[in-house]
Amino acid sequence: MRLLSIVGARPQFIKLAPVSRAIAAHNQGGGMPIEDHIVHTGQHYDPSLSDVFFQELNIPKPKSALGIGSGSHGAQTAEMLAAIARIIEEADPDMVVVYGDTNSTLAGALAAAKLNVPLAHVEAGLRSFDRTMPEEVNRVVTDHVSDLLLAPTDTAMKNLANENLVGRASKSGDVMLDAVTYNRDLAVSRSTILSQLNLDEGSYGVLTLHRAANTDTARLGVLLDALNGVATQHIPLVFPMHPRTAACIDAGAEIWQPAHEMSVIEPIGYLDMLALVDNAALVLTDSGGLQKEAFLLGSPCITLRDDTEWTETIDGGGNILVGADANRLTAAVIDALSRGRNRPTTTSATRYFGDGKAAERIVSAISGYFG
Numbered sequence: 001m002r003l004l005s006i007v008g009a010r011p012q013f014i015k016l017a018p019v020s021r022a023i024a025a026h027n028q029g030g031g032m033p034i035e036d037h038i039v040h041t042g043q044h045y046d047p048s049l050s051d052v053f054f055q056e057l058n059i060p061k062p063k064s065a066l067g068i069g070s071g072s073h074g075a076q077t078a079e080m081l082a083a084i085a086r087i088i089e090e091a092d093p094d095m096v097v098v099y100g101d102t103n104s105t106l107a108g109a110l111a112a113a114k115l116n117v118p119l120a121h122v123e124a125g126l127r128s129f130d131r132t133m134p135e136e137v138n139r140v141v142t143d144h145v146s147d148l149l150l151a152p153t154d155t156a157m158k159n160l161a162n163e164n165l166v167g168r169a170s171k172s173g174d175v176m177l178d179a180v181t182y183n184r185d186l187a188v189s190r191s192t193i194l195s196q197l198n199l200d201e202g203s204y205g206v207l208t209l210h211r212a213a214n215t216d217t218a219r220l221g222v223l224l225d226a227l228n229g230v231a232t233q234h235i236p237l238v239f240p241m242h243p244r245t246a247a248c249i250d251a252g253a254e255i256w257q258p259a260h261e262m263s264v265i266e267p268i269g270y271l272d273m274l275a276l277v278d279n280a281a282l283v284l285t286d287s288g289g290l291q292k293e294a295f296l297l298g299s300p301c302i303t304l305r306d307d308t309e310w311t312e313t314i315d316g317g318g319n320i321l322v323g324a325d326a327n328r329l330t331a332a333v334i335d336a337l338s339r340g341r342n343r344p345t346t347t348s349a350t351r352y353f354g355d356g357k358a359a360e361r362i363v364s365a366i367s368g369y370f371g
């Protein structure tokens with residue numbers, strides 16, 4: 001069986017890694033062999049956002065690298081769509097597999113749907129119910145043109161049922177739990193980020209900020225000032241800065257300087273991020289994946305958004321939404337620091353996100369699709 005897996009952005013490399021391992025195990029186990037042709041769209045091209053993930057996570061080298069790069073949503077998605085369609089025609093796969101909710105996901109989904117090639121969506125059914133987010137549009141469209149919907153959670157299954165898509169869905173569990181489970185010990189043994197940055201366990205917070213709604217609007221200045229306040233008055237922050245955010249700060253009319261207690265660093269790889277989050281007093285973020293990694297690793301998370309697609313992290317008591325409101329942010333920081341870390345038990349991670357074997361279920365669902 002021939003698959004064509006489309007990835008392009010940092011979170012997709014993390015999701016692909018467990019599935020690639022499960023495909024290799026499936027092939028060793030003597031099932032119908034699966035050949036996976038990996039396509040890297042080039043949406044993320046900086047080595048710190050791309051190469052480091054392939055190296056650390058041992059992901060097979062992409063067979064096709066499209067090198068599309070940055071652009072407006074329309075231009076980027078359209079260029080990827082045309083290039084992926086050409087590869088589908090040449091490679092003639094049995095199924096296209098897309099991951100998550102980026103523009104690479106949408107382009108791969110549309111290319112497969114237009115060419116009538118069966119399409120599987122890993123991480124189907126997530127909804128923030130905020131259509132102003134580019135990712136929400138990508139998720140909804142991708143789910144509706146997919147033939148096999150691999151949903152991480154019960155909430156995702158419910159969302160798919162509400163859109164009459166449940167007949168094509170199967171609950172796999174969450175591949176990001178697979179990734180955390182597999183890599184946590186590796187992070188402890190390999191990452192030197194704490195000593196490099198001179199950090200002690202529990203003495204700092206981790207900050208990431210890159211969503212368009214926060215970086216491309218007046219919210220950016222409000223958030224950066226409030227976060228400087230958190231760093232100076234409550235807890236020092238480590239801020240691996242996404243290039244998009246750096247570009248928005250550079251282009252801004254006002255000059256922002258990080259406080260002395262805020263250490264702005266280059267984007268970091270997966271193992272360093274796991275080590276940082278695992279030892280942090282709290283996490284401040286607008287990323288989807290990091291909310292969940294914080295939950296799974298037991299660091300209280302404060303989400304700098306008005307909504308989230310990972311509602312389980314809130315139901316499970318490990319996350320709070322504060323938007324871009326400085327007062328709510330400060331109150332949440334004080335509360336999180338007073339309550340301390342609350343490592344989830346295996347049961348709470350399992351209750352929401354599966355058993356760390358989602359990738360195996362994804363590979364069986366894909367083989368099962370072909371009977």
Ligand code: UD1
Nearest residue numbers: 009010011043044045046049070102103134135243244247
């Ligand atoms: C994309 C995804 C987002 C995901 C994020 C993970 C979409 C709509 N968004 O956002 O869901 O959470 O990836 O990081 O697909 N840039 C570089 N180097 C790179 C890549 C980007 O400098 O290697 C800069 C460029 O200025 C670019 C900007 O970042 O214009 C935005 O990049 P883009 O890929 O459009 O979106 P992300 O913000 O990375």
